[in-house]
Structure formats: structure tokens, C-alpha cells
Amino acid sequence: MPLFRVTVKRMKNSNGVRLEAGMTVDIPSNSFSNPVTSNGGQVVVDAFYRIYGVDIKKAGALNMSDLDVQRID
Secondary structure: OOEEEEEEOOOEEEOOEEEOOOOEEEEEOOOOOOOOOHHHHHHHHHHHHHHHOOOOOOOOOOOOOOEEEEEEO
């Protein structure tokens, strides 16, 4: 089962949601595909809400230009 580390690349303040550069979540997955682009990124949204209490989808940051995804073995 792969583990993905998703990190916010830069500070973003949009729709009342503030994201700071370096905010990171680790996401275990049953799939080897990118968690940001698969299934609408819902596991990424859930992880950021659970850990930081922010909705990255509302902030418009659920994309590869705002997030960095690394696969960790």
C-alpha cells in the first residue's frame, strides 16, 4: 500500500480559507495513482480538513499547481 505526502507549495488566501506553504498531510492509498487527481481528490480534502480544519477545495487549491505530491515507500 503506497503512502503519498501532499504539501502546499505556496501561501494562498481565497474564499476565507488561508493555506500556508509547507502544510503537509500523509495519505495511505490502495491505488498507485495520484490522490489529488483521482476520485476528485476527496481523500486529500478529507485529510487537510481532519488535520488542519481547512477546506482546500473551497480555497481552490485542489490542483497540481498549488500542491506537491510525493510517493513515499
